[in-house]
Amino acid sequence: MKVSVSTSKVNGEVFAPPSKSYTHRAITIAALSDDCVIHRPLMSADTLASIRAAEALGANIEKYEDRIHVRGVNGKPHVPNNVIDVANSGTTLRFMTAVSSLTNGVTVLTGDSSIRNRPNQPLLDVLNRLGVEAYSTRGNGCAPIVVRGGLKGAITTIDGSISSQFISALLIACPLTTQSTTLSIKGEMKSRPYVDVTMELIEQAGAEILVEEGNTIKFIIPANQKYNLKEYTVPGDFSSASYLLAAAAVTGSTVIVKNLFPSKQGDIEIIDVLERMGAKISWDKESGVAEITGNGLKATVFDAGATPDLVPTIAVLAACAQGTTVIENAEHVRYKETDRLHAMALELTKMGISVREEPDQLIITGGTLRGAELHGWHDHRIIMALTIAGMVAGDTVIDTAEAVDISFPNFFETMKELGAAVELI
Ligand SMILES: O=C(O)C1=C[C@@H](OP(=O)(O)O)[C@@H](O)[C@H](O)C1
Numbered sequence: 001m002k003v004s005v006s007t008s009k010v011n012g013e014v015f016a017p018p019s020k021s022y023t024h025r026a027i028t029i030a031a032l033s034d035d036c037v038i039h040r041p042l043m044s045a046d047t048l049a050s051i052r053a054a055e056a057l058g059a060n061i062e063k064y065e066d067r068i069h070v071r072g073v074n075g076k077p078h079v080p081n082n083v084i085d086v087a088n089s090g091t092t093l094r095f096m097t098a099v100s101s102l103t104n105g106v107t108v109l110t111g112d113s114s115i116r117n118r119p120n121q122p123l124l125d126v127l128n129r130l131g132v133e134a135y136s137t138r139g140n141g142c143a144p145i146v147v148r149g150g151l152k153g154a155i156t157t158i159d160g161s162i163s164s165q166f167i168s169a170l171l172i173a174c175p176l177t178t179q180s181t182t183l184s185i186k187g188e189m190k191s192r193p194y195v196d197v198t199m200e201l202i203e204q205a206g207a208e209i210l211v212e213e214g215n216t217i218k219f220i221i222p223a224n225q226k227y228n229l230k231e232y233t234v235p236g237d238f239s240s241a242s243y244l245l246a247a248a249a250v251t252g253s254t255v256i257v258k259n260l261f262p263s264k265q266g267d268i269e270i271i272d273v274l275e276r277m278g279a280k281i282s283w284d285k286e287s288g289v290a291e292i293t294g295n296g297l298k299a300t301v302f303d304a305g306a307t308p309d310l311v312p313t314i315a316v317l318a319a320c321a322q323g324t325t326v327i328e329n330a331e332h333v334r335y336k337e338t339d340r341l342h343a344m345a346l347e348l349t350k351m352g353i354s355v356r357e358e359p360d361q362l363i364i365t366g367g368t369l370r371g372a373e374l375h376g377w378h379d380h381r382i383i384m385a386l387t388i389a390g391m392v393a394g395d396t397v398i399d400t401a402e403a404v405d406i407s408f409p410n411f412f413e414t415m416k417e418l419g420a421a422v423e424l425i
């Protein structure tokens with residue numbers, strides 16, 4: 001499916017959708033608990049993959065209008081009666097690979113072509129050191145992955161530079177083992193805020209993990225714990241909200257975004273970035289309301305280490321800003337649904353913007369965006385960011401637009417309600 005985007009502004013009020021990352025964690029930990037109601041979950045292609053995987057591992061999940069009721073497995077997942085297909089969800093793949101380690105049999109996990117090209121070897125190596133037999137069928141660290149349960153526990157280390165999801169996955173599974181685990185992080189722990197989100201849910205479920213901060217970050221995980229998540233309400237998603245806020249910033253218009261309350265999400269940083277680039281933005285943390293008016297943008301330097309998902313949004317802001325923006329510390333952004341540094345460099349270049357791509361950087365000089373036929377790379381964040389660029393450039397068509405279902409199924413409807421000239425074709 002394609003989306004056609006014409007020059008347009010936005011105006012009005014909108015609710016941010018529920019957080020995808022919090023929803024994945026709530027589903028996974030509820031499935032390992034006894035009985036839990038999750039209010040206002042994000043129901044998108046990725047979180048439905050986590051629901052299916054949790055059911056395959058023995059949870060019983062009933063979906064209602066604005067909540068899901070999860071009857072969990074009390075820390076003892078079942079051996080699935082079929083292969084677990086995570087579709088396009090990296091979070092589901094990593095989390096359920098670790099959860100599968102708690103079964104007393106063999107689980108096979110696969111996904112779509114994007115998933116079957118994303119790295120998992122650091123997670124597989126640690127699981128093998130913790131008593132599990134875990135391997136990639138093609139021996140390249142990518143799915144399909146085979147996991148023979150037997151998770152015990154040990155003192156071990158993991159590289160933090162590729163994905164925080166490996167760490168979150170181990171933090172979720174290891175409290176339920178028979179032997180304690182100490183997990184030390186080698187190098188920079190990229191995407192650290194997502195691990196903080198994981199810790200928040202683990203603690204809400206009544207388990208405890210000690211974190212030793214220092215040159216080497218250490219997670220000390222006592223064994224023989226239980227999860228007892230009974231009820232949870234998912235907060236709004238700042239990554240999804242970034243497109244709504246950026247639309248106002250680049251078109252010189254005004255938008256109010258609700259359901260944006262403080263949380264451990266790293267992508268809250270979009271508020272500060274927009275302010276430092278020159279937008280007029282306020283965020284009332286009590287009411288959860290952010291209001292933004294675009295007022296011309298100026299270049300900035302953005303360290304993507306903690307907030308990889310903001311990179312497509314920031315790249316479009318940079319394309320519309322005066323001066324040259326440097327997006328740095330971003331190598332891990334190459335390991336998402338697609339190589340997002342390369343994808344944004346190619347697509348913004350098609351729109352007449354000067355972009356220099358380095359191994360862990362994008363250097364973008366703002367200019368006059370021109371309409372173009374763009375590739376969405378089957379990547380929801382690429383498509384949503386380029387839609388915002390198209391509202392400035394006009395005469396833009398983006399393919400693979402259906403991929404917004406991954407995290408923001410009603411994105412185009414929401415944008416249309418705000419006045420954006422977007423048409424699915
Ligand atoms: O744990 C999570 O919910 C996520 C972690 C991040 O991935 P990495 O930790 O691989 O950077 C992020 O890109 C992804 O959208 C969601």
Ligand SMILES: C=C(OP(=O)(O)O)C(=O)O
Pocket residue numbers: 020046088089090091092309336337381407
């Ligand atoms: C990379 C993302 O998610 P996942 O890793 O779960 O595929 C994302 O939402 O941008």
